[in-house]
Amino acid sequence: MVRLPQAPLPLMLALLLAAAGASLVIGKVWLPPVVLFDGLAAPKPNLAWLIVTELRIPRTVLALMVGATLGLGGAVLQGLLRNPLAEPGLLGVSGGAALGAVVAIYFGLATRFALATPLLGIAGALAAGALTFLFGRSGTLTLILAGSAVSGLAAAGLALALNFAPSPYAAYEITTWLLGSVAEREWSQIALCTPFILAGWLCLAATPRGLDALTLGEAQAESLGVNLNMLRALALAGVALSVGAATAMAGAIGFVGLVAPHLVRPFVGYRPSRILLPSAVFGALLLLVTDIAIRVIPTSSELKLGVLTSLIGTPFFFWLVLRLRRLSP
Amino acid sequence: MTVLHAENVSYDIAGRSLVSNIDLACESGQFVALLGANGAGKSTLIRMLSGLQRPSRGEVRLDVRPIRAIDRRELARRRAYIPQNARVEWPVAVERLVALGLMPQIPVFGDLDKAAWRKVEAALALCGLSHKTGQPATTLSGGELARAMLARALVGEPEIVIADEPLSGLDPKHAMDGVARLAALARSGRLIIASIHDLTLAARYATHVAIMRSGRLLAYGPTASTLTSSRICAAFDVDACVQGSGAQAIVDFIARPDTSALHPGLAPA
Numbered sequence: 001m002v003r004l005p006q007a008p009l010p011l012m013l014a015l016l017l018a019a020a021g022a023s024l025v026i027g028k029v030w031l032p033p034v035v036l037f038d039g040l041a042a043p044k045p046n047l048a049w050l051i052v053t054e055l056r057i058p059r060t061v062l063a064l065m066v067g068a069t070l071g072l073g074g075a076v077l078q079g080l081l082r083n084p085l086a087e088p089g090l091l092g093v094s095g096g097a098a099l100g101a102v103v104a105i106y107f108g109l110a111t112r113f114a115l116a117t118p119l120l121g122i123a124g125a126l127a128a129g130a131l132t133f134l135f136g137r138s139g140t141l142t143l144i145l146a147g148s149a150v151s152g153l154a155a156a157g158l159a160l161a162l163n164f165a166p167s168p169y170a171a172y173e174i175t176t177w178l179l180g181s182v183a184e185r186e187w188s189q190i191a192l193c194t195p196f197i198l199a200g201w202l203c204l205a206a207t208p209r210g211l212d213a214l215t216l217g218e219a220q221a222e223s224l225g226v227n228l229n230m231l232r233a234l235a236l237a238g239v240a241l242s243v244g245a246a247t248a249m250a251g252a253i254g255f256v257g258l259v260a261p262h263l264v265r266p267f268v269g270y271r272p273s274r275i276l277l278p279s280a281v282f283g284a285l286l287l288l289v290t291d292i293a294i295r296v297i298p299t300s301s302e303l304k305l306g307v308l309t310s311l312i313g314t315p316f317f318f319w320l321v322l323r324l325r326r327l328s329p
Numbered sequence: 330m331t332v333l334h335a336e337n338v339s340y341d342i343a344g345r346s347l348v349s350n351i352d353l354a355c356e357s358g359q360f361v362a363l364l365g366a367n368g369a370g371k372s373t374l375i376r377m378l379s380g381l382q383r384p385s386r387g388e389v390r391l392d393v394r395p396i397r398a399i400d401r402r403e404l405a406r407r408r409a410y411i412p413q414n415a416r417v418e419w420p421v422a423v424e425r426l427v428a429l430g431l432m433p434q435i436p437v438f439g440d441l442d443k444a445a446w447r448k449v450e451a452a453l454a455l456c457g458l459s460h461k462t463g464q465p466a467t468t469l470s471g472g473e474l475a476r477a478m479l480a481r482a483l484v485g486e487p488e489i490v491i492a493d494e495p496l497s498g499l500d501p502k503h504a505m506d507g508v509a510r511l512a513a514l515a516r517s518g519r520l521i522i523a524s525i526h527d528l529t530l531a532a533r534y535a536t537h538v539a540i541m542r543s544g545r546l547l548a549y550g551p552t553a554s555t556l557t558s559s560r561i562c563a564a565f566d567v568d569a570c571v572q573g574s575g576a577q578a579i580v581d582f583i584a585r586p587d588t589s590a591l592h593p594g595l596a597p598a
Binding site for chain 1: 379381401402404405408409410411412415416417418419420421422425426429430432433465478481
């Protein structure tokens with residue numbers, strides 16, 4: 001039997017470690033390893049130690065968690081829907097999370113209570129996921145349609161919030177938040193969203209068998225003993241929990257969930273079950289490297305993470321179109 | 330001995346009746362060809378017989394147990410189902426596609442062991458696809474893909490194989506190959522149920538035919554005595570003649586002069 005090349009998972013993990021190390025070093029204040037270790041050894045608190053533990057590590061951890069979530073969510077949804085354009089935002093949960101977070105900013109809750117933004121974001125994601133499930137649980141196509149309806153509803157809510165923003169400053173704050181960032185997040189916020197992200201990952205980790213069976217289409221997957229309703233519910237719950245919590249923390253970050261599964265797919269022989277882990281690792285790597293890049297790229301005001309992922313992602317989208325055009329007559 | 334029994338099953342959707350009161354019992358060793366015009370309800374009946382569709386009324390039983398009450402994975406081990414125009418969604422290697430048929434056999438976590446790969450190789454060889462190992466399944470021709478789907482269905486050694494138009498879109502050689510393969514499986518003691526449009530192939534290879542019209546079962550029985558020109562006429566609205574029997578049987582259609590005539594309004598003046 002011919003075995004297709006295995007995913008270069010060890011290589012990606014090594015790169016991920018290297019990127020995580022670089023992420024601690026690189027920033028407005030460069031902390032070369034020597035300074036870093038001196039800071040860790042010196043009596044605390046000192047500047048290097050504060051920068052690393054209060055800024056760099058939370059930022060790195062968040063980039064890794066959000067990137068992995070987007071990569072995993074994209075891989076599961078592309079497998080479930082058997083559509084290369086599926087991405088984690090498709091089911092409306094990103095929109096719901098964004099709307100929840102924006103409501104927190106709009107009513108000024110965010111300034112009074114730091115956990116208001118992620119809390120309302122997660123609530124928004126769960127509400128959006130429940131709404132999608134309520135209308136779309138009967139089939140895959142209805143699930144996509146219900147997801148776009150919920151996304152539309154959330155977009156309308158966001159537009160409404162911008163329209164009636166109490167002050168130009170609030171409108172500015174809302175737009176900047178929507179651009180997406182993992183900077184300046186507190187440990188308490190990360191601690192709040194972590195259980196939701198982990199619970200989402202658990203749901204998504206239960207899907208690979210069903211996704212493999214779907215290689216043969218829904219009818220044959222069902223005949224092989226796959227409970228399609230259960231599979232759809234698991235995927236939706238997993239995406240709502242993990243992507244919802246990630247969006248509530250970091251704002252709308254596009255394209256990572258779309259790109260990551262595509263790039264790892266050829267290395268695993270296109271088997272949907274084998275894409276999940278490499279896609280998550282690659283998503284984490286991609287987002288972390290992008291986040292390091294925005295710290296290095298000299299711009300007058302800070303370049304937002306979501307902006308750069310979209311800028312990098314769009315050419316990829318064109319490449320995808322070209323490739324599909326070549327493959328189909 | 331496996332008995333698959335549809336007890337007076339009906340299926341209604343949106344006030345329309347697709348299948349009404351069909352009673353059909355099949356057992357191991359039979360190759361049942363399901364015949365009928367487009368829209369006669371063959372696919373619906375096949376989905377109910379496979380346990381994928383709950384009948385609106387009536388019950389399908391597999392060895393007296395209601396088929397919908399059997400554990401999904403146990404049922405998946407015992408019967409294989411091949412839908413009409415089965416497609417493959419990702420360019421997985423052919424042997425991986427076939428190996429998906431072993432999913433009900435292998436534990437939830439874990440990959441295929443040596444014994445499982447031997448089964449895959451045997452199924453590929455049985456369907457004449459050994460040379461396609463390693464090739465992406467999306468690049469197979471129509472005939473090869475149909476054979477790969479059959480190999481996928483057979484790899485788990487099910488007692489029952491149910492296929493919805495397994496010969497559609499195949500050229501004469503591949504269609505004959507396919508139907509002969511199904512007949513050989515029936516001879517080896519499996520129950521084969523397949524909807525077939527090529528009546529000559531059905532007459533030659535099927536042990537039994539079930540003829541449907543508008544959701545009802547017109548006739549069911551051994552091929553030689555059941556597949557008659559009057560029944561074909563009733564099921565398909567064409568005149569037909571059945572010549573010979575067994576391996577020499579030929580079913581041919583004769584156009585009716587009045588049906589081919591143009592509507593008076595469309596006739597040239």
